Amino acid sequence: MNIKNLRNYENTFLIVVSLLFSILYTLPFFLGGLQGNAGSSNPFRNPDFVIPRSFWYLAQTFASFLIFSYFNYRWKHYIIPAKLTKTIRWLLLFVFNIILIVLMLFFTVQFAEYTVGNPFGADKAYYFYFWKYVFVFPVALLLAYILHLITKTRIVEVENAKLKEENLSSQLKSLKDQINPHFLFNSLNTLSSTIRLNKKDNALRFVDDLSSVYRYILDRYEENMVRLEDELKVLESYIYMQKQRFEEKLDIHIDIPGHFKSEFVPPMALHVLVENAIKHNEISAASPLRIEIKGEGKYLSVSNNLQLKVMEHDKLGLGLSNLSKRYNLLTGNEIIIKQSKESFVVKLPVIKK
Numbered sequence: 001m002n003i004k005n006l007r008n009y010e011n012t013f014l015i016v017v018s019l020l021f022s023i024l025y026t027l028p029f030f031l032g033g034l035q036g037n038a039g040s041s042n043p044f045r046n047p048d049f050v051i052p053r054s055f056w057y058l059a060q061t062f063a064s065f066l067i068f069s070y071f072n073y074r075w076k077h078y079i080i081p082a083k084l085t086k087t088i089r090w091l092l093l094f095v096f097n098i099i100l101i102v103l104m105l106f107f108t109v110q111f112a113e114y115t116v117g118n119p120f121g122a123d124k125a126y127y128f129y130f131w132k133y134v135f136v137f138p139v140a141l142l143l144a145y146i147l148h149l150i151t152k153t154r155i156v157e158v159e160n161a162k163l164k165e166e167n168l169s170s171q172l173k174s175l176k177d178q179i180n181p182h183f184l185f186n187s188l189n190t191l192s193s194t195i196r197l198n199k200k201d202n203a204l205r206f207v208d209d210l211s212s213v214y215r216y217i218l219d220r221y222e223e224n225m226v227r228l229e230d231e232l233k234v235l236e237s238y239i240y241m242q243k244q245r246f247e248e249k250l251d252i253h254i255d256i257p258g259h260f261k262s263e264f265v266p267p268m269a270l271h272v273l274v275e276n277a278i279k280h281n282e283i284s285a286a287s288p289l290r291i292e293i294k295g296e297g298k299y300l301s302v303s304n305n306l307q308l309k310v311m312e313h314d315k316l317g318l319g320l321s322n323l324s325k326r327y328n329l330l331t332g333n334e335i336i337i338k339q340s341k342e343s344f345v346v347k348l349p350v351i352k353k
Contacts, residue, residue, distance in 0.1 A: 010151060014069050017143055022062035025136070030054040049119075056116045061136065064104055068140035071100060073147055101137065105129055187213075190245045202244050209237035217268065224330055225351055228300070229261035235270045235293075242278060249283045255294040263350035265300065266330060272323045273302040273346050282307045299336070299347040306344045320346065 030051070032044055044050060072093070080092050109125045112118050118125040187210050195203050216234040232254070239252050252274065274291060281304065283289045291304045320337075327335050327348070336347035 010073075010147065013147065014066065014073070014143075018062055018066040018069060018140075021065055021139065022058050025061050026054055026058045029057060053116065056112070060108060060112075061132075064108070064133065065136055065140050067104065068097075068100070068137055069144045069147075071144075072097070072141050073144035097137075097141075101133055104133065187241065190241060193245060206241055206244055209241050212237045213241070213271075223267060225264040226267050227261070228256070228263050228265055228350065231265055231267070231270055232256065232261065235274070238271050238274065242274070246278075246283050246289075249285055249288045250278070250291075251288055252291045253293070255292070256300070257295045260295040260300070260350060263352060265348060265351060266323065266326045269323055269348055270300070270302065272320065273348075276320045277302070277304040277344070280308060281305075282309055295350075296347070299349055301345060301347050303343055303345040306339065306342055323348075 029044070032050065034047060034050070035045065037045070037047070076093055076096070079096065080089050082089075084092070105126060108129050109118060109122055112125065113122060120128075191203065191206055191210065213234055216230075235254075242250055242252075270293065274293075277289065277291050281289050287307050289304060289307070291302065293300070293302050295301070324335050324337075327333060331349065331351060333349050335349070336345075338345040338347075
């Protein structure tokens with residue numbers, strides 16, 4: 001709920017409560033008149049007197065209660081400067097409320113005099129409405145105070161949520177920005193190696209796949225989640241690029257059930273995990289790297305045989321740390337990382353958008 005909608009709820013709340021209070025306040029007077037008869041000498045037991053005046057009392061109570069509530073909840077801020085000390089503000093609020101009650105008394109009696117009338121005279125009408133306000137005003141003041149506390153708390157929650165959302169967006173953008181130069185640097189190195197080996201056709205295919213992957217990054221840059229089906233398509237291009245570099249020394253197997261492909265993951269999630277495995281492990285003809293990507297329950301599992309490079313022990317890598325943070329920011333969930341002497345496994349919770 002934004003602040004504008006919150007204001008609308010405040011207005012509705014004040015109006016509804018004012019109406020309910022007015023009905024409850026007038027109801028005993030109205031019911032008392034219904035119990036009498038038209039010939040009764042007591043006007044308060046005479047329906048001909050009570051019923052029409054009940055509607056007037058209902059309208060007058062509603063208007064008075066609403067004005068008192070609005071003044072002490074919102075209007076006071078327009079006439080009492082916030083820069084004044086708290087003591088002076090409370091003193092001014094007290095004075096303005098007294099003035100408001102006096103004005104309400106005067107206009108109520110005068111309005112009644114020229115419309116429904118004051119059956120017991122103007123002097124007694126002033127006493128009647130004064131004692132009525134002695135009861136109505138504190139209730140209206142209490143309502144204004146309670147609504148102020150509720151609204152203040154809610155506004156703080158809305159503003160905090162907005163700040164949190166902006167902060168998350170900023171962090172996500174920062175994390176995404178790390179992907180582009182890192183990926184491009186590694187890819188250009190691989191392309192350079194392919195060209196030096198005079199593999200023209202492979203180099204052209206490599207450029208096409210590089211273009212596809214980078215276009216995917218740019219197109220999905222503003223998105224926080226993408227369909228797994230789209231992620232797998234671009235992963236195929238990335239795998240081809242890596243196969244050009246490592247050939248038979250790299251074996252990547254994908255086994256994703258069909259129902260998984262309609263779920264969502266952060267952009268480049270699988271790319272990051274494959275890249276992380278390639279970056280931190282020895283890859284040679286004697287020790288090929290095997291990567292398996294499969295669906296397990298509610299998770300995508302990416303595993304590889306562990307053969308860490310020298311000086312790479314106990315390092316998760318920037319890409320994996322980046323992905324872990326993105327998952328936490330987007331869903332509040334953590335990715336699962338399991339490492340043994342033989343293997344390294346990362347499980348990503350699939351996201352139902």
